[in-house]
Amino acid sequence: MEYLIHLAVMSSIYAILGMSLNLVVGYAGLLSVTHAAFYGIGAYAVGILTVSHGYGFFGATAIGMACAALAAWFIGIVSGRFKGDYYALVSFGFNIIVFSIFLNVQSVTRGPLGIPGIPKPEVFGMLIRSNAQFLLLAIAFTLATYAVSQWIVTSSFGRTLKGIREDEDALRVFGYDTARYKRIIFVIAAMLAAVGGSLFASYISYIDPSTFSLNESIFILSLVILGGLANVNGSVFGAIFFILLPEILRFVGFPPDIAAQMRQVAYGLILVLLMLYRPQGMFGEYKL
């Protein structure tokens, strides 16, 4: 039971990461591979502020979101000058930069030692003790992210994002400052990713840079593609599926240690098969 709850918490966190990245990749069509950077900023904000500065979980989360927003604003301005493959490459670069900050600014982040002892959140004066309680909190944040995402994609803003994805230059001719739209959605997605990071930090209670590497960004991108680009529900599905995949592998008879190794292969294989046979993902409405 305890393990099922653990899987559910992790699925919630990745659902938040997936839904937010889908706004950028699936709707705006920006192949961003830097989401783990914002995930990490949220996690480190909670880690640093709650452990050594006496902040509560929610205050630290808010500051983490603000930091992620600032970073995204800056990254958005620079990467806004690039398109397509170049955009993806530049976003790689930013993930690597942020990762090295986590790793090397040791006076703040403790570098490779990581930050242990991150406290659990306190909600309305009540300290969250069990994983079951934490799951409720995680689900609440996931639902909020779901609501925000749906609200955006069903608005005129959401339609305009799709127009940017389809033909940005043509859309500009019809009066849209597309650069601004791209920056705004990038910032919103980064703030949501930071929330995922806050949850992760306080749930696991220990963070180190390795969780927020380029690999993690690729993992998040993969679950978005699996679930389907430009489909919010798809990202929730993708998150659950990718978190459960190792268990599924175990269930079909792979021994645990091999299942763990098989995982990476399976993720890669799924991506290749998708690109070959179903480029829009399971529930996607848009082909890369």
Add this chain to the structure above:
Amino acid sequence: MYILETKNLKKSFGGVHALNDLSISFAKGKLTGIIGPNGSGKTTLVNVLTGMQAITGGAVVVGGKSLHAIRPEELPRLGITRTFQDVRLFEQMTVGDNIMVVLTARGPYAALTERSERKREERVKEVLEKVGLWEKRHQLAYNLSYGQRKLLEITRVLAMDADIILLDEPFAGLFKEMVKVIVHIIGELKAAGKTVLLIEHNMDLIRELSDHVIVMDAGGLLAEGKPDAVLARHDVIEAYLGE
């Protein structure tokens, strides 16, 4: 009265002078046909007028204001809209959304709080019904036939309801029936007092639709005047045959 002018307009691509000191004017409420051999700079003129390519030299005068740089996003404010020679639709969006997207709020924060609205939906219906694409409203644009795609581009222009409309070869590759539909639409635009620039290679259509004809050659102005007079000129015929 001229609503749109170019003053010594220049556009170079490396050593190629696609627009070479071009000074022309477009009368308000009239249809000006633009002809010229392949590569004479017609599309480049439209791209420069719509800010999709930067001006190398000279100026564009819109409504009395002289501009040396144009940002595409300010075109609606300048009252200008266009179609593309190589049809450019929002391919993986529905036919309905291809129109809706030019009717919604431009500002991102206003757009975030904006939902579907009766008035806009009726406008989409009105223009799609006019061109006979209403039945296709739920289809993705890339599923349309070539002719329907050309038509959808013009529909988008209709929805924009701009004063100055630049049409880059809207008839190219169309069957007779579709040509008729588009001729009819252009007739309505003229009747509504719009200023239309029509780039076209078919001389019969140019003769039928234009109030005034401009002939471009090698990025410059070769001739201009009433359609019949211009199309009868030897240098014009030669420019076309000589290509």
